[in-house]
Amino acid sequence: MALSRKFLIHAAITVVLLGGLGILGAAVVVLGGVYNVAAIYQHTRPVYEILDFALDRSVEVRIGGIVAPPLEDPLLAERGFHIYRDKCVQCHGAPGVPPDDIGKGMLPLPNNLAQTAREKSAEYIYWVVANGIRMTGMPAWQYRLNERDLWAVVAFVELLPEFSPKEYGEWERKAGER
Amino acid sequence: MGAKGRRTIKKIKALRGLFAALTLLSACGRSDEPAQGTGGDPARGRIALQQYACTTCHIIPGIVGAKGLAGPPLTGWANRIYIAGILPNTPDDLVLWLRDPQRISPGTAMPNLGVTERDAWDMAAYLYSLK
Numbered sequence: 001m002a003l004s005r006k007f008l009i010h011a012a013i014t015v016v017l018l019g020g021l022g023i024l025g026a027a028v029v030v031l032g033g034v035y036n037v038a039a040i041y042q043h044t045r046p047v048y049e050i051l052d053f054a055l056d057r058s059v060e061v062r063i064g065g066i067v068a069p070p071l072e073d074p075l076l077a078e079r080g081f082h083i084y085r086d087k088c089v090q091c092h093g094a095p096g097v098p099p100d101d102i103g104k105g106m107l108p109l110p111n112n113l114a115q116t117a118r119e120k121s122a123e124y125i126y127w128v129v130a131n132g133i134r135m136t137g138m139p140a141w142q143y144r145l146n147e148r149d150l151w152a153v154v155a156f157v158e159l160l161p162e163f164s165p166k167e168y169g170e171w172e173r174k175a176g177e178r
Numbered sequence: 179m180g181a182k183g184r185r186t187i188k189k190i191k192a193l194r195g196l197f198a199a200l201t202l203l204s205a206c207g208r209s210d211e212p213a214q215g216t217g218g219d220p221a222r223g224r225i226a227l228q229q230y231a232c233t234t235c236h237i238i239p240g241i242v243g244a245k246g247l248a249g250p251p252l253t254g255w256a257n258r259i260y261i262a263g264i265l266p267n268t269p270d271d272l273v274l275w276l277r278d279p280q281r282i283s284p285g286t287a288m289p290n291l292g293v294t295e296r297d298a299w300d301m302a303a304y305l306y307s308l309k
Contacts, residue, residue: 040225042242052243093231096280098289104231112234112248165287 039107055136059127068122071155080156081171083149088113091137096165097172106137114160126154216269218296218303226297227304235288239308249288255305262286269306273298 029035042048071077084094091103091110103110116125130150132140141150163171224241227233233244237251258267262283265271276298279288293301 040229042228045242048242093234093289096285096287096289098291099231101292104229104291107228108243109228109231109234112246115235115246115248164285166285 039105042107055133059124063121063123063127066123066126068126068154069151071122071151071158073155076152076155077159078156079149080152080154082175083145083153084156085172085175087141088153095160095163095168097168108136110137113157114163117157117160122154122158125157126150129153216299216302216306218299218301220300220303220307223297223300223302223304226293226301230291230293230297230301232291232301238305240304252305253308255308257309262288269299269302272302272305276301 043051089097090100091106092113093099093103093110095114098104099110128138129145130140130142132138141153145153227238227241227244232238233241233246235246235248236244237246237253238244239253255267261267261272261275262279264283265275273295275282276293277295278290279286280290
């Protein structure tokens, strides 16, 4: 009885001391400016992997209620292409098309969306386009594009893995002629 | 490519010729040695590989977040035989490729990313450190 009480008191003191040490350590890191925020230096590997995983989970748990409309309509994808060309290609590039300097200088780097289309659902992509991702440079588009246009962008992104660089160039030329 | 770039490549070609002659003379040269000694700064090149968004499309060992699968992984680059299946993997050919992939392989999905000559040599220095 006496032993377990003594143990509890010691445990409590240990927890308080460790907590204080943690706060002190955090204060040293923050006030000392220890962590480099420069966009030319990537996070350390553990920080990057945790953030990357947390980002993915954060989106996954929030897309439950979203149901994608039919996206096969070629006119919808074409509409999406025009929006993509105006607002997305600067940072994300396209098949055979580099991102602009703004996109290249960012960290995290904007994803190659052909790969994103392979790996993620239409609902996932919709959520990211509509809501953006804080502190990554990805803007929220829901206050700039209406619902139909948001899905048009998704429809086009879903098509990206099927584009050869040559075909993408043809779409660009076609759009330029109009 | 600027005049300086052409001169650099000429100089390198001349040096390589000299090197080849020397190895022939000493008769102990090994032709299967991976390309080395680009003269670039690998630490700077490591950052440049991120700043030109190479990491978006390529897996590059030693660079955090370089998980792209749009292009081939650049693992073991020093031992790679060909660049894009077209050029022999030598430092000067790698620099040519990095600066203007569309000229070497028209229609490739790898775009011209506006890589400067210095940055290309630095990237090459990092890539040839990947054994």
